[in-house]
Amino acid sequence: MMPTVQVVFPRHVLCVLGRGLDLDLVARIAGETPGVEFDPGGAASVADPRMGRAFQVSSTDGSFGDADRDAVERHDTVAYLLSEPVRRAVAGDVAARMLALVARLFAAGATAVKNESSGITHGRARWFELAGLAAGGHPDRRIVALYRAWVQRPIQHDHGIHTCGLHLLGVPDVELAGGTVADVPAMDAFAGHLLLERPALYSGDTFRAEPGAKRWTVEHGADTRHPDDDFFHNPFGVWRLRPY
Secondary structure, three states: OOOOOOOOOOOOEEEEEEOOOOHHHHHHHHHOOOOOEEOOOOOEOOOOOOHHHHHHOOOOOOOOOHHHHHHHHOOOEEEEEEOOOOOHHHHHHHHHHHHHHHHHHHHOOEEEEEEOOOOEEOOHHHHHHHHHHHOOOOHHHHHHHHHHHHOEEEEEEOOEEEEEOHHHHOOOEEEEEOOOHHHHHHHHHHHHHHHHHOOOOOOOOEEOOOOOOOOEEEEEEOOOOOOOOOOOOOOOOEEEEEEO
């Protein structure tokens, strides 16, 4: 008998903050968005003192300004919304739907939003900008907007840099062995290659962002950085790039 393999599909988990935010309205908005669940157990009309640091360390694009930090410090309402399980074939549609939901939540009174499944947040204005780009109708721009919205990068560690959040777009995360901030364009280019081209890649293939650029050898493996039940875990694996 073949062993049963259980795949835990990723989900977007949004942490939504507000001041005097109407939780019934948030629940209603969630119910009007296909595939989205409102978590009543996580909702609270009281400030969570952990949020200041949690949001601060989750912003990497420079858009989270003083007004956004003040909004987090002054919040008195917390809600959590969950997407449907993200399957590869519909990952882009789910990600776009969740980004549109974020814009709607801000319009309804939310003051800060963070994706717990990739550990990323943006300032209010940046959320609206990304939602507008994703809704603009151009497929390539939509993918770029979703990548910027949901993928935390670059995350630096002792042996290089990596992404977190590409599981929300239905592809493996990317890790550059020995990579530095100077190699972020190569990481973004490879991620874009995965998202836009959906290439048939094999371990041992090589990649470079453009002619004459640094060449990398690619190797696919499991996501060993995060446990299977972690929100950050990528069931689609990781592409690890090493200098050629």
